[in-house]
Amino acid sequence: MTAEDWARLIEQLGNIPGGAAKAEPDFFGHLLRDELAPTTSEWDFEGWFLKDGRVLSLRLHDSMAGLRLFVVDPEQEHYITQTDDALLSTARAGGISPLLLMLLAIATGQVDDNKRLKLHADKVDAAAKDLMLMSVCRLCG
Numbered sequence: 001m002t003a004e005d006w007a008r009l010i011e012q013l014g015n016i017p018g019g020a021a022k023a024e025p026d027f028f029g030h031l032l033r034d035e036l037a038p039t040t041s042e043w044d045f046e047g048w049f050l051k052d053g054r055v056l057s058l059r060l061h062d063s064m065a066g067l068r069l070f071v072v073d074p075e076q077e078h079y080i081t082q083t084d085d086a087l088l089s090t091a092r093a094g095g096i097s098p099l100l101l102m103l104l105a106i107a108t109g110q111v112d113d114n115k116r117l118k119l120h121a122d123k124v125d126a127a128a129k130d131l132m133l134m135s136v137c138r139l140c141g
Contacts, residue, residue, distance in 0.1 A: 006090035016131070016134045028124070031123055041072075044059055065084060087102060087105075
């Protein structure tokens with residue numbers, strides 16, 4: 001995805017009531033613990049601590065530019081997908097969570113996760129799709 005694609009998603013987040021600032025608590029809040037996510041890797045950039053004890057972790061790519069998304073449970077970590085640096089720079093410029101943008105991009109199909117998010121965190125996947133419907137879908141939002 002290009003910086004313009006990410007910027008378009010940020011703009012579309014503005015379509016939901018309360019804007020992008022309300023997206024995380026309104027769509028994902030019921031899934032998240034009200035505490036900081038534990039560190040799962042030296043490459044962690046942003047993480048959400050899920051109520052089921054797992055962590056949704058957005059990590060800097062350890063060998064090249066970009067970010068990778070993982071679902072980390074006590075026994076193992078599950079790779080979901082990755083993207084380039086345009087996500088991070090655009091999210092910073094827009095004051096938006098890169099993890100939130102990644103989830104929205106997966107839900108819209110702009111970032112292919114090969115259905116791994118649904119496989120390893122189905123409730124997060126469903127919440128991301130609800131967010132997509134409210135922010136991107138012109139018929140719903």
